[in-house]
Amino acid sequence: MARLSDAFIDDLLARTDLVEIIGTRVPLKRQGREYSARCPFHDERSPSFTVSPTKQFYHCFGCGAHGTAISFLMNYDRLEFLDAVEELAKRVGVEVPRDTRASNEDGESRDLYAALDASAKFFQTQLAQNPKAQAYLERRGVDAENCARFAIGYAPEGFNGLKDALGTDERRLRLLDKSGMLSKNDSGRVYDKFRDRVMFPIFDRRGRVIAFGGRVLEKDDGPKYLNSPETALFHKGRELYGLWQVRQAHAKIPRLIVVEGYMDVVALFQYGVTQAVATLGTATTPDHAELLFRNAADVYFCFDGDKAGRGAAWKAVESILPRMRDGRQAFFLFLPDGEDPDTIVRSEGAAGFDARLHDATSLSEFFFNELSKDVNLHSLEGKARLAERAKPYLANVPDGAFRDLMQQRLTEITGVGARAPSAPTPSPPPARTSRGTPAPKQSLVRAAITLLLQQPALAQAIEPPYLFGVLRQPGVALLVELIALVRERPDIGTGGILDHFDGREEQAALQKLAVHSLPGNEAHWREEFLDALAQLDRQTRQQREDELKTRINEVGMTGLTPAEKSELRELHSPRR
Secondary structure (H helix, E strand, C coil): CCCCCCCHHHHHHHCHHHHHHCCCCCCEECCCCCECCCCCCCCCCCEEEEEEECCCCCEEECCCCCCCCHHHHCCCCCHHHHHHHHHHHHHCCCCCCCCHHHHHHCCHHHHHHHHHHHHHHHHHHHHHHHHHHHHHHCCCCCHHHHHCCCCEECCCCCCCHHHHHHCCCCCHHHHHHHHHCCCCCCCCCHHHHHCCCCEEEEEECCEEEEEEEECCCCCCCCCCCCCCCCCCCCCCCCCCCCCHHHHCCCCCCCCCCECCCCHHHHHHCCCCCCEEEECCCCCCCCCHHHHHHHHCCEEEEECCCCHHHHHHHHHHHHHHHHHCCCCCCEEEEEEECCCCHHHHHHHHHHHHHHHHHHCCHHHHHHHHHHCCCCCCCHHHHHHHHHHHHHHHHHHEEEEEEEHHHHHHHEEEEEECCCCCCCCCCCHHHHHHHHCCCCCCCCCCHHHHHHHHHHHHHHHHCCCCCCHHHHHHCCCCCHHHHHHHHHCCCCCCCCHHHHHHHHCHHHHHHHHHCCCCCCCCHHHHHHHHHHHHHHHHHHHHHHHHHHHHHHHHHHHHHHHHHHHHHHHHHHCCCCCC
């Protein structure tokens, strides 16, 4: 896949008015240099979401959401990266490089999408001609509107219906095979993979058919569900059936309900519950969890109440815990024996199903209940066992209020982690340099980095090499890297810098510094930035002078090399 150049992205973001992009979707209120609103990514009563037009960067102090115009469109409009880039490019009148667009959807990919789309249309035509399949859907209460919404079709009996209709030459046969629509037996005979089944097309996040699920009409006619194999376009651990339809039904998705089967999704939609999705015959994966929370802050997992259903729920817990940032919620609804969402919504309607969701078990309650099942919490040994079991799971929860509260709940149950009273520990004396003076504070480096994040163009005010680059202080290497990054990418903004450090341990600290609102103007910031660097240079010279003096103590003045003697004279010479 061709990658858009950093220069193109930086230029695109520099041309984009972030306030306009967000302001057309979220009511913004001006507050000084910045704008504020209630965060669109989590529920809150008072505004904690800020947008900075100078930094071209948004940040929520409540849930931690932050980023550029691209990430905002990806999260709010639920666009893929390239779609978000093309949306911005269209707004500012620039062209996305053709080689990037072409390589992101090459010729064969387009042909595979076309083959799958043609297959979906074939199955829909067959449904219109097959009374048996129509009767099945009528019996399940699926009306014509919902059939059209999900593009439901029917794969005819026999081994060659689709193959004869679409595989009219070798090239078409190869595409049908590569898209997972054909099978081959031991003798080499090629035939339709799906036969005598109601067909449910699976759509990607751009509304393109990428695979199918087929359901038998009668219980004893083979496996209940048959899914497409994994292909170049389809990876079942990354896709959710029905998500495309949910997106079409909601400008902002209030919640997502994860169920097990295609018909469960269709039935819930039929009765007005239009937030249902299904995993594709697999347990909830980390990719599923990320996709779910990217689309809704509240996720409900709806499973059978038997052992298998609870096992599936625990698999979901393992995938979602590392993604439980503040503002996100997960719940578990376990259904009575013999019931599924389809039967529940038929008998109780949308209101009855909503009432069950309202009483669903929270993630935290389910987590501690499951881990405590065979533990005697009335004994110290049992409490210790629960604490040890919970420890690796809680270690994976992101820092924030939810992690703190989960740890607090574990302490309430087990007593582990409760602080015993202790005498205050005296603070150690400040470290001192070889000259006997207190060690230099880190605030100069921090100040320079903060100023650079406020106004990245400040990096253009200095030229390499940087004397302070060898200064032994925390953060100096990061400061040098930031300056080099901005000089290499002169159009980069605050959001672009944070994107560059995405996934690195420095990002969290940089994000905190980026949201500071500094007094003054660009001229004032430039003066402060250059002064901070000048002071760092002076500290670097002092550091080198101390090193040379230590060396003199070890080997004497005569033991210094000519270069070291010259360097010492230079350090002692008065500076203009």
